[in-house]
Amino acid sequence: xxxxxxxxxxxxxxxxxxxxxxxxxxxxxxxxxxxxxxxxxxxxxxxxxxxxxxxxxxxxxxxxxxxxxxxxxxxxxxxxxxxxxxxxxxxxxxxxxxxxxxxxxxxxxxxxxxxxxxxxxxxxxxxxxxxxxxxxxxxxxxxxxxxxxxxxxxxxxxxxxxxxxxxxxxxxxxxxxxxxxxxxxxxxxxxxxxxxxxxxxxxxxxxxxxxxxxxxxxxxxxxxxxxxxxxxxxxxxxxxxxxxxxxxxxxxxxxxxxxxxxxxxxxxxxxx
Numbered sequence: 293x294x295x296x297x298x299x300x301x302x303x304x305x306x307x308x309x310x311x312x313x314x315x316x317x318x319x320x321x322x323x324x325x326x327x328x329x330x331x332x333x334x335x336x337x338x339x340x341x342x343x344x345x346x347x348x349x350x351x352x353x354x355x356x357x358x359x360x361x362x363x364x365x366x367x368x369x370x371x372x373x374x375x376x377x378x379x380x381x382x383x384x385x386x387x388x389x390x391x392x393x394x395x396x397x398x399x400x401x402x403x404x405x406x407x408x409x410x411x412x413x414x415x416x417x418x419x420x421x422x423x424x425x426x427x428x429x430x431x432x433x434x435x436x437x438x439x440x441x442x443x444x445x446x447x448x449x450x451x452x453x454x455x456x457x458x459x460x461x462x463x464x465x466x467x468x469x470x471x472x473x474x475x476x477x478x479x480x481x482x483x484x485x486x487x488x489x490x491x492x493x494x495x496x497x498x499x500x501x502x503x504x505x506x507x508x509x510x511x512x513x514x515x516x517x518x519x520x521x522x523x524x525x526x527x528x529x530x531x532x533x534x535x536x537x538x539x540x541x542x543x544x545x546x547x548x549x550x551x552x553x554x555x556x557x558x559x560x561x562x563x564x
Contacts, residue, residue, distance in 0.1 A: 311451060316444045317384040321554050322499035326492065328444070331451040339447040340410030344392075347412040351396055359399045361417070367397040370415050373430050376508040377438055378411070383507060384442050384500060403525060407437035409446045423521045428505070428514030435501030435508075436515075442500065445493045498544065499551055506555035509562035515548045 311329035319325045354360040361367045374395040381388035393411035401418040408414075413434065420430065440446070498515070506512045 317442050317500065320384055320500060320503050321558060322503050322551055323554075324443075324496045324499055326496065328448050329451065330444070330447060331454055334447060334451055334454065336409075336444060336447060339444070339450065340391075343409040343412060343446065347394070347408055347414075350414065354396075354398045361397040361399050364397070366417060366420060369427070370397050370420075370430065370434075371395050373427055373510075374413055374434060376510075377431060377435055377504050380504050380507040381411075381438060381442060384439075384504075388442060405433050405437055407434070407441045409441055409444065411438070411441055413437065423518075423525060425518070425521075426514060428511045429518040429521070431505045431508060431510035432501065432512075432515040432518045435504040435510075436497045437501070438504060439497040439500035440493070443493070443496055445497070448493070494544070495547060498548055502548060502551055503555045503558065506559035507562055509559065512552050512555050512559055515552075516545060519545055519548070 312332050313327045314330055315325065315327055317324065351360060374393075378388075378393050381391075388411065391411040393413070395413045395415075397415050397417060400416045401422070402416045403419045403422060405415045405419055406413070415430075415434070419425065419433070423429075425433070502512050502515055505514070
């Protein structure tokens with residue numbers, strides 16, 4: 293047992309040694325202040341460029357299949373909502389004003405949406421049509437996804453995965469460990485660092501997304517109706533793709549309800 297603790301501690305320390313502590317966004321009215329650890333050799337620009345290539349590939353495949361929608365009323369609706377939210381992104385990080393934002397709608401029954409590093413947004417028509425989302429609810433989804441990009445949760449996850457691999461290799465080289473011991477070290481690092489932060493990242497995206505929506509003039513209470521719809525949609529054997537990485541829960545909804553009073557004055561001001 294003592295040996296496994298040492299291995300886990302060594303892996304964690306090696307992981308953190310190659311990282312720098314940053315805070316990618318301002319705290320905002322919702323008070324997201326957590327310091328993040330990013331590998332210095334994995335820059336924001338590099339991650340943004342990597343994702344931009346993947347994004348263009350996704351759009352190209354959708355276009356080839358006739359699924360890329362740039363002209364319909366729904367596409368214009370999504371773009372208009374995105375424009376209002378994007379205009380508020382510099383409130384959390386000023387450099388977002390220089391990002392090369394893109395918004396695209398893909399015709400698909402898939403209940404999904406995302407905003408990748410650097411502000412690359414994709415919405416799927418199934419999410420809007422099947423859940424009959426209002427503009428406020430679309431803003432709640434999109435604000436949440438934009439928040440992930442602003443907080444660079446993708447880069448953070450990549451930094452952790454990369455750091456764990458380096459720590460694993462370093463521990464093996466230094467201590468002559470076998471595969472079983474290295475697997476144990478991986479588990480220690482994963483459960484002590486990766487998984488809790490994943491849950492924390494979701495909460496951060498909820499809170500920042502709530503404030504973005506309010507600042508853009510969308511009713512923050514829509515976040516509650518949205519997640520209730522998501523929970524209902526996940527009641528079958530095959531939950532929506534969006535729900536696989538964004539699970540609805542009573543605690544999530546309670547957290548949103550507790551934060552709404554903090555952003556309601558921003559919403560009231562935006563309406564004026």
